[in-house]
Amino acid sequence: MPSSLADYIDAVVAALAGDDTRVLAHRADADTVPRTATIDLDTAQDDIAFTDLDALTLTWHEETGWEIGITYEPGVGLAPPPIYRGISVLPTPEVVAAWVGSVITHPEVIASRADGRLRTAGDTAPDFATALAP
Numbered sequence: 001m002p003s004s005l006a007d008y009i010d011a012v013v014a015a016l017a018g019d020d021t022r023v024l025a026h027r028a029d030a031d032t033v034p035r036t037a038t039i040d041l042d043t044a045q046d047d048i049a050f051t052d053l054d055a056l057t058l059t060w061h062e063e064t065g066w067e068i069g070i071t072y073e074p075g076v077g078l079a080p081p082p083i084y085r086g087i088s089v090l091p092t093p094e095v096v097a098a099w100v101g102s103v104i105t106h107p108e109v110i111a112s113r114a115d116g117r118l119r120t121a122g123d124t125a126p127d128f129a130t131a132l133a134p
Contacts (some may be wrong), residue, residue: 005030006132007061008090009037015097030132034062042103048104052076058100065089066096068103083110 009028012125014024022042029036037060043053055071059082067082085091085099102109 004038005035008093009039009091012058012096013039013059015093016041016100018094019097019101020047021097021100036061041100045104049107050104056104058096065098066091066102072118 009026013023013026016039022045024040024042026039027037030056039058039060041056043050043056052068052073053070054073055069057069057071059067059069061067064084065088066085069082070080072078083103085096085114091099099102
């Protein structure tokens with residue numbers, strides 16, 4: 001059981017290595033509020049489904065948990081928002097590694113919308129009621 005943020009991040013790095021996800025560098029900042037950590041992933045791995053990558057950054061934030069940031073090479077013209085894991089702030093290192101592996105090798109499993117409400121429950125929009133009718 002990790003006893004500090006640095007220990008937790010080291011355990012995540014070990015779990016990533018155990019799943020054959022290469023890490024270039026990692027750092028934990030336990031002296032800030034909120035605490036954060038960053039793990040830079042190797043973009044040259046054969047099984048990564050994304051192309052033209054400049055960086056893949058796995059970030060942990062004390063309030064929001066894990067996210068993956070994707071940065072494309074200059075000139076590609078894409079700037080996607082981070083991909084959030086959600087669910088819990090401190091999943092086990094093995095769960096983090098499995099999630100990362102799924103995201104970078106199977107982007108089709110990534111949610112196609114940003115987090116947030118698509119509509120308000122109880123809204124009486126007639127087109128929605130019509131769409132629900134048999």
